[in-house]
Amino acid sequence: MSDLAGAMQEDEQKEVIEEMYGEPHEIEAFEKINAVLSQFEFMNLVESKTRVHKVHWVLLLALVLIFSLVYFLGVDTYLNMVAFMYPAYMSYKTLESEDIEDHIHWLTYWVVYAVFGIVERVTDTLLFWIPYYYAGKMLFLVWCFLPQTKGCRTVYAFAVRPALVAHQNYIDSTLEQAGRSARQAGSEIRDVSAELVGAVVATVARTIASSGSALAAKKQE
Numbered sequence: 001m002s003d004l005a006g007a008m009q010e011d012e013q014k015e016v017i018e019e020m021y022g023e024p025h026e027i028e029a030f031e032k033i034n035a036v037l038s039q040f041e042f043m044n045l046v047e048s049k050t051r052v053h054k055v056h057w058v059l060l061l062a063l064v065l066i067f068s069l070v071y072f073l074g075v076d077t078y079l080n081m082v083a084f085m086y087p088a089y090m091s092y093k094t095l096e097s098e099d100i101e102d103h104i105h106w107l108t109y110w111v112v113y114a115v116f117g118i119v120e121r122v123t124d125t126l127l128f129w130i131p132y133y134y135a136g137k138m139l140f141l142v143w144c145f146l147p148q149t150k151g152c153r154t155v156y157a158f159a160v161r162p163a164l165v166a167h168q169n170y171i172d173s174t175l176e177q178a179g180r181s182a183r184q185a186g187s188e189i190r191d192v193s194a195e196l197v198g199a200v201v202a203t204v205a206r207t208i209a210s211s212g213s214a215l216a217a218k219k220q221e
Contacts, residue, residue: 030055079134083113083141090145102147109145109152115160116141 143151
């Protein structure tokens, strides 16, 4: 009887899982996670006592952990983690591959994210009081970097690229002028440093010479 009840319970769970996770790849991912968790007797015990699937317990704990991180680290810190960690890892994988589409996608994302970082310095000051403002920022960045949505390409095509094309000559001339100024400043600093080092060396040499002369005079006395 117990075996029959267990089999009926498994059938019911499969039906519920198929209803919740309709796509085949979602069911496959669920089953893989379940197979890993089934190796731990504690998770099997929790599932049997609570009649809540072990995978759902793990998802619940993950949500609690995420909200705890948001609470203790701050929304902005968590937002930066989301915006950097996954895109950085996927960019690393792209560097190791020869897929041009991936290269274009992640280069576009980082350009959009750089512009976003400049704009948010203003928007954070003006709009921080709006409810769910930071949640909206997070959803926007996720929409931008996910390969399924490719939102960064839309933002780049309709906002970033037109602005950069319109001001490209000014930006290039400003960067060139800044480079010349930096090189000139570096040259001046190098010259001043050389003069300073020369003066210090000359002073030390004179001090040593005068000390030597004083010692020689004392020996003669």
